Amino acid sequence: MEERFDFFFNDIEKMNIKDYLIIYLKGKDQPLYIEFSELHDIMRHACSVCENFSNFYSDISFGGLGSKDGFTTSIIRTDLGERIYKLAIDKGYIEEPPELNTSIEKSKNACKNN
Structure with missing residues (x-):
């Protein structure tokens, strides 16, 4: 993922999931927006079909x-x-x-x- 999207995991300040995977990086003014379609080959299959977005089975x-x-x-x-x-x-x-x-x-x- 680092190579594909040109960032280092150690530089991540914050991540958000909305319409995209949004990654905020140290020293960058603009976040990195990654479409979910660009992640299908590395995404767990269950993430594509899971309707438990808010994790309602968790504590x-x-x-x-x-x-x-x-x-x-x-x-x-x-x-x-x-x-x-x-x-x-x-x-x-x-x-x-x-x-x-x-x-x-x-x-x-x-x-x-x-």
């Missing part, structure tokens, strides 16, 4: 879709996920803004509907 889901720049949306799905999340905050691995996401109820409803 915690993280993602940038719909998040403000610099933030990640976190969906805590289980009691274990909540304990792990709180421990990560206490240990300083996760920073949570004082004003929480105002759409928490929408997120809860979205999880229930899956």
Whole structure:
């Protein structure tokens, strides 16, 4: 992948998946946009057919879709996920803004509907 798309994994600052695989690289002003069609030969087959984009079978889901720049949306799905999340905050691995996401109820409803 490094050779094909002319970057080094060590230079990745952040990645996002939206309509493309978006890779933000250290020292670059513009992110690298890679179409999924360019990844089919290296992508796991299950990724092409999986409808579990939000990872609803996990204890915690993280993602940038719909998040403000610099933030990640976190969906805590289980009691274990909540304990792990709180421990990560206490240990300083996760920073949570004082004003929480105002759409928490929408997120809860979205999880229930899956």
